[in-house]
Amino acid sequence: MSSRTTKPQPLSETEIRHIAAEIDAGKPPMVWFTAAAVGVPEGRSGKVISLGDPSEGDFLQVKPTGSKDVLSFGPTEVTLTKPARKDAAGATKPKTATRKDSTVTMPSPVTAPPSVPIAPPPAPAPKAEAPQAPSAPEPAAANADKPAAKGGSRPARNAAAAGAAARKPKAPEVTVTLSGTADGEWTLDVVNGKKRTIKGLSVPSSAVSQAAKILHPEVAEVVDSILEAVREQQRAKVEQLQAELENARRLLDDLAG
Known part of the structure; x- marks a missing residue:
């Protein structure tokens, strides 16, 4: 069975107007990062601090939860819809479960010739633990089909801004x-x-x-x-x-x- 990944839909004009109204009212709205977000794990929350010029691409200034930095993101990297919770194995829990009856056709048993001995089935191998999902997508893969923002690479600018704020020495008085x-x-x-x-x-x-x-x-x-x-x-x-x-x-x- 093959799985299909749904491409995140960008924020609509109605949602962007709603975000702008919340900011004007002094109530920065909460958003959640999608799989397209660069440098931030999918499903993490943040608050939109301000909106820039939509022509620049990454015009949403978002402060991730637990961070002191304000980073730039595009309309496909955040959503107003809170993602569903995941179980211990990392699978998304559906809100409602519907049981469907299905008919499975079992293959007919094959009888070995009497002259050929049937070897006993091998002992099952110990079940390996499932590898943990990475905490954040690779920046290059997540942003492969995204055009470069005006003024240089946005992930590099975000990382440089965060690093500069941490390394900035205090000038002596x-x-x-x-x-x-x-x-x-x-x-x-x-x-x-x-x-x-x-x-x-x-x-x-x-x-x-x-x-x-x-x-x-x-x-x-x-x-x-x-x-x-x-x-x-x-x-x-x-x-x-x-x-x-x-x-x-x-x-x-x-x-x-």
């Missing part, structure tokens, strides 16, 4: 703090991640001014205003010290005369 005092003293602190690599490094005011001009005009404007205020303060301090020095010299000259 670096914090650079520049501090200034009213006396015109500047210090630099650098924190790399959670470790302070530089603390209280003295920086000349001229270097701060040059760095600000390189970074951005607005930064240069703020730093120049701070430096100008420090200059005015230092000028006033110098004038005060000069006045005190003149008074000290005059007093010394009076004491010497």
Whole structure:
């Protein structure tokens, strides 16, 4: 007896409109993967997160159950109909069983000649365990008659996206703090991640001014205003010290005369 495999039927326009309405309502609909799905076992469930352009072929963005990745699939790779449960041997259990009577014609017994001894039938061989069905169809066989999607192989893109998300390293955070005092003293602190690599490094005011001009005009404007205020303060301090020095010299000259 030969078995015939039914080719999965693509989602109808009515079903696609239903999926779009469910997504718009904030209720991603549940779908089940068919034998044509690439990289996902047949019968596994998933939720449709969004719909793309149908002209691209694989326009259904589906998140398989138990996975954090959202993959692209075509309308023949998913169905809204929940598949029937399978028994331990992997055969699909029908919903109802109907018994049909059939007439079987048995062949007439053959009598061996008396002169030829009939050998006893051989002992039955031990029953081998049925091999387990593969968890997922081969990608090449399942997608042999399917045209390539625009922009490269979809299975490769799905696998690359999942691998990149798992291998993407976390960039270290670096914090650079520049501090200034009213006396015109500047210090630099650098924190790399959670470790302070530089603390209280003295920086000349001229270097701060040059760095600000390189970074951005607005930064240069703020730093120049701070430096100008420090200059005015230092000028006033110098004038005060000069006045005190003149008074000290005059007093010394009076004491010497």
